Amino acid sequence: MRFNPTELSSSELALQTEVRQFLKTELAPGTHEPCLGMAARKDKSFSMKMAERGWVGMALPKAWGGSDRTAVDRFIVVEEMLRWGAPVGHHWVADRQTGSVILKFGTDEQRKRFLPAICRGELGFSIGMSEPDSGSDLASVSTRAERATGGWLINGTKIWTSGAHENDWFVCLLRTSAMEDGNKHAGLSQILIDLQSDGLEISPIPFLDGSHHFNEVTFNDVFVPDENVVGDVGMGWHQNTTEMAYERGGPDRWLSPFSTIEQLLREAKDTPLEQSVQSLFGELIARYWGIRNLSLSVARLIDSGEAPSIESSLVKEMGTRFEQEVIEKLVQLIELEYSPDSHSLFERMLSQCIVTFPGNTIRGGTIEILRSVAAKGLQGLPV
Amino acid sequence: MSKLIVDELITQTANRLFSEICSHEAIQNAETVGEAPEIWAAYTETGFPWISIDENLGGSGGTLLDALEVLRLVGYYAVPVPAAETGILGGWLLSEAGFQVPEGIVTVLPDQGPDLAIKVDGSQVSITGSAIRVPWARSAEIIAILFHDNGNNYVASVQASDCAITPMTNMAGEPRDTVRFDGVVCSYAEVSKAIDSQSFRFRGALSRVALMAGAIEKMSQMTVSYTNDRVQFGRPVARFQAVQQHLVWAAQDAALSRMAAESAAIEATRGNGAFEIASAKLIANQAASRATKACHQAHGAMGMTQEYPLHHYSRRLWSWRKEYGGDAEWSQWIGQLAVAQGADGLYPLITGGSRVL
Numbered sequence: 204m205r206f207n208p209t210e211l212s213s214s215e216l217a218l219q220t221e222v223r224q225f226l227k228t229e230l231a232p233g234t235h236e237p238c239l240g241m242a243a244r245k246d247k248s249f250s251m252k253m254a255e256r257g258w259v260g261m262a263l264p265k266a267w268g269g270s271d272r273t274a275v276d277r278f279i280v281v282e283e284m285l286r287w288g289a290p291v292g293h294h295w296v297a298d299r300q301t302g303s304v305i306l307k308f309g310t311d312e313q314r315k316r317f318l319p320a321i322c323r324g325e326l327g328f329s330i331g332m333s334e335p336d337s338g339s340d341l342a343s344v345s346t347r348a349e350r351a352t353g354g355w356l357i358n359g360t361k362i363w364t365s366g367a368h369e370n371d372w373f374v375c376l377l378r379t380s381a382m383e384d385g386n387k388h389a390g391l392s393q394i395l396i397d398l399q400s401d402g403l404e405i406s407p408i409p410f411l412d413g414s415h416h417f418n419e420v421t422f423n424d425v426f427v428p429d430e431n432v433v434g435d436v437g438m439g440w441h442q443n444t445t446e447m448a449y450e451r452g453g454p455d456r457w458l459s460p461f462s463t464i465e466q467l468l469r470e471a472k473d474t475p476l477e478q479s480v481q482s483l484f485g486e487l488i489a490r491y492w493g494i495r496n497l498s499l500s501v502a503r504l505i506d507s508g509e510a511p512s513i514e515s516s517l518v519k520e521m522g523t524r525f526e527q528e529v530i531e532k533l534v535q536l537i538e539l540e541y542s543p544d545s546h547s548l549f550e551r552m553l554s555q556c557i558v559t560f561p562g563n564t565i566r567g568g569t570i571e572i573l574r575s576v577a578a579k580g581l582q583g584l585p586v
Numbered sequence: 587m588s589k590l591i592v593d594e595l596i597t598q599t600a601n602r603l604f605s606e607i608c609s610h611e612a613i614q615n616a617e618t619v620g621e622a623p624e625i626w627a628a629y630t631e632t633g634f635p636w637i638s639i640d641e642n643l644g645g646s647g648g649t650l651l652d653a654l655e656v657l658r659l660v661g662y663y664a665v666p667v668p669a670a671e672t673g674i675l676g677g678w679l680l681s682e683a684g685f686q687v688p689e690g691i692v693t694v695l696p697d698q699g700p701d702l703a704i705k706v707d708g709s710q711v712s713i714t715g716s717a718i719r720v721p722w723a724r725s726a727e728i729i730a731i732l733f734h735d736n737g738n739n740y741v742a743s744v745q746a747s748d749c750a751i752t753p754m755t756n757m758a759g760e761p762r763d764t765v766r767f768d769g770v771v772c773s774y775a776e777v778s779k780a781i782d783s784q785s786f787r788f789r790g791a792l793s794r795v796a797l798m799a800g801a802i803e804k805m806s807q808m809t810v811s812y813t814n815d816r817v818q819f820g821r822p823v824a825r826f827q828a829v830q831q832h833l834v835w836a837a838q839d840a841a842l843s844r845m846a847a848e849s850a851a852i853e854a855t856r857g858n859g860a861f862e863i864a865s866a867k868l869i870a871n872q873a874a875s876r877a878t879k880a881c882h883q884a885h886g887a888m889g890m891t892q893e894y895p896l897h898h899y900s901r902r903l904w905s906w907r908k909e910y911g912g913d914a915e916w917s918q919w920i921g922q923l924a925v926a927q928g929a930d931g932l933y934p935l936i937t938g939g940s941r942v943l
Contacts, residue, residue: 489865492861496845
């Protein structure tokens with residue numbers, strides 16, 4: 204394990220400036236309600252505006268509609284979007300992981316069909332991993348895809364499916380052959396499913412505050428043609444593990460509360476902050492600087508052709524706990540009885556952080572699972 | 587611009603030498619005796635103490651970045667010598683004032699309080715009063731003292747043998763002596779306006795950050811190794827999730843503090859790096875607190891004994907955490923700076939650091 208300090212080159216700094224300029228124009232501070240990190244509003248027109256700049260699917264090859272940019276370039280765009288609280292929800296999953304999975308494991312047909320549309324900011328994807336009886340023990344998924352003429356028939360249930368009611372496509376981890384004794388990682392496949400398919404039902408699982416992000420998706424003999432299988436039949440576990448590595452350790456794992464901290468400062472502008480609150484800013488800014496350097500160095504490692512899976516697990520585990528710590532410290536220090544209906548945007552944002560952030564250390568793999576991945580890596584065992 | 591990559595040969599040489607001369611027993615012995623002349627002799631043979639100091643003034647050349655890499659490894663091996671004091675603190679003050687650096691140990695006064703009166707008298711100064719927590723004063727040849735007079739900054743070069751020294755230690759048993767000056771007369775020379783008590787404090791913090799990053803990394807690695815070897819309930823305790831949590835948290839703090847130390851070292855070598863040094867010291871302080879807790883817990887009772895070497899690192903970390911600024915001092919400093927940037931300047935400060943200030 205090694206995190207090397209890295210700095211942005213002049214062209215990378217130019218990209219940072221360009222993104223900041225874009226955001227200042229599109230979402231002037233004080234004129235928009237910032238989102239909390241990647242759990243952002245879906246705004247297709249915003250996604251398409253970003254895409255016009257080449258900032259969606261930017262690390263994908265030009266041949267497939269991307270911009271051939273690096274993981275570090277993508278890091279720069281993503282961190283600016285998230286810290287600004289931009290509505291990146293529509294293209295988020297496709298940009299972070301689905302595009303890469305289709306590029307890496309898909310056929311040319313699939314690449315042609317999906318990647319340019321992803322890079323135009325058009326397509327929204329959901330991820331189908333968890334099931335009622337398969338959470339952290341993901342390899343135990345039991346939603347089946349069975350052979351049918353020219354394709355597969357799917358039966359079963361996926362849950363916690365974010366955005367299925369608004370998105371276009373669903374990348375599912377499915378069991379394509381029965382579980383063998385002692386090797387539950389075999390017999391799984393990744394399949395692309397149109398969310399409008401016959402037999403596919405989407406029903407909301409209301410979030411604890413009543414809002415609608417999660418869904419339950421049930422399949423009743425849903426037919427999916429052969430050409431929708433991603434990669435090789437039976438190789439789903441390996442592909443899925445690779446996919447998970449794309450989604451770990453990035454700015455989305457530590458920036459969620461940033462727009463709230465910034466808003467505190469914005470609203471306090473005429474009142475001097477108490478010493479204790481100033482010191483808290485000192486502590487948070489120092490930690491942000493340190494965690495960002497680690498996260499940036501993971502992106503640099505990816506660009507040098509490495510697969511920093513331990514590093515990214517460590518950063519994600521630390522980053523998501525830090526997000527909760529940030530909010531806890533604000534709550535401790537600021538004597539307010541905040542309300543989700545307050546006239547103060549800061550109070551509204553803080554309320555939302557309190558209610559939603561327990562999920563930050565759960566989504567995309569709990570920190571307990573991340574610890575076991577990282578600990579194996581530290582001991583030199585296969586992860 | 588000076589080169590901003592560590593000379594690999596330095597890392598290799600330091601690793602080889604320190605692993606030879608710093609056995610558990612050697613470190614323990616240095617603590618008991620209160621100094622380690624053989625280790626110091628081996629350390630000086632490489633020229634390590636004087637890296638980043640001008641060769642014309644008796645230094646070894648090289649960059650501040652190189653010197654900080656040696657300090658990181660001094661922390662990693664708990665080398666019981668005044669590496670920071672002789673080099674990037676005391677050696678730096680002397681050479682900035684145009685003094686030749688001596689062959690022996692140099693030390694500095696980390697906290698120069700009101701108890702010290704320094705009177706300029708022509709080409710000499712007279713110093714009266716006392717200073718506490720002076721590292722390795724008992725073994726030093728020269729005590730370099732930064733002082734201000736009439737708006738100018740000066741460095742006095744005091745012969746340690748002219749002072750009355752009472753041996754004291756920090757929590758790790760490292761010498762932190764009380765030094766009494768009874769009208770000690772010595773030479774002095776002017777240094778640039780940029781070298782004032784604030785920049786000295788930052789440099790002190792930078793030295794501790796490098797040492798701490800090394801010590802946290804070593805502790806984290808020792809803990810992975812110990813929990814792999816220690817078998818309970820029929821398997822290595824590292825297989826238990828509750829123990830894995832400690833391993834992971836310590837590894838994170840090792841990575842975080844090393845990244846902070848190296849990033850601050852690069853910025854300081856480039857010229858200023860105040861924001862990075864302050865942030866790195868605060869990060870290292872907090873990482874030290876968390877990592878010592880995690881590593882001790884994972885070691886169980888074994889880590890609480892003198893026989894097992896964990897304490898060389900944990901006790902140093904508890905001491906270094908408070909040297910050159912604790913959590914309150916640095917969080918206030920950074921907080922004031924951050925708040926002054928305003929809401930729109932907050933994130934640019936994180937990404938740009940000292941270079942946007």
